[in-house]
Amino acid sequence: MDGLTINEAARTTGWSPRMLRYVERTGLVSPGRSASRYRLYGPAQLQRLRTLKELLAGFDIALSDVAFAARMTRDEELRAAVTAWLEAKPVRPEHVDAEDWLRFEQDKHEKLLAA
Amino acid sequence: MDGLTINEAARTTGWSPRMLRYVERTGLVSPGRSASRYRLYGPAQLQRLRTLKELLAGFDIALSDVAFAARMTRDEELRAAVTAWLEAKPVRPEHVDAEDWLRFEQDKHEKLLAA
């Protein structure tokens, strides 16, 4: 039996047993299982649970936020798409190039035609 | 008047006027304002709204996810903390070093004492 069971893990990490199961469902911290399917938390998992708790509290972020960050880490395409969108951000309505204005005019025309 | 008003922008982007206001509150796409505080969407904003819509639909992610990614982009410390936590992930209960086991034993003892 190498690992703490769910209630023991809960006591040493500050999470509730219920939440440990929930965290597992998010895929962020998954314990191993005994032959009879009991969750077994090893030292690595316990440490991750503690630091995860600090991370959430320290920056006031949600489990789903970390889960999303994890997904971005795994999914190369997603990360590329999101960062690409974000990088295009610092565009101000003041500085617009000719092509953008062209599309803009087209929009206005489409709108007029649609009306 | 250089920019489309909210209803016009809604028609050309596929978002509802209500959602355009909501998106603005998330800080992801903020239009300029006319003298009388009317929202004015320029070509850049319109394009961002369209691509944002594709991004959400294409990867089945939420506005709040992109908002979180944006926050990580801005907040250096947050990004460092989250990536640090995620990078420590590929640790399997099988491969654990001596120090981890030491902490593990300490956990067990704490637990016994606390009981």
Next chain:
DNA sequence: TAAACCTTGACACTCTCGTGCTAAGGTTTG
């Protein structure tokens, strides 16, 4: 000036997240 727009604020509803608790049934252990 009257119709058509825009603004903010608020009520409301559906979904998901985060959490607790209970039930029915297997496992471990004193």
Next chain:
DNA sequence: CAAACCTTAGCACGAGAGTGTCAAGGTTTA
């Protein structure tokens, strides 16, 4: 074997995301 645990499933509930709609009041425009 009986007490103490563990498992999954499910009910419940507050909070926040996402979205519509309506109201009261200012702006633009035909």
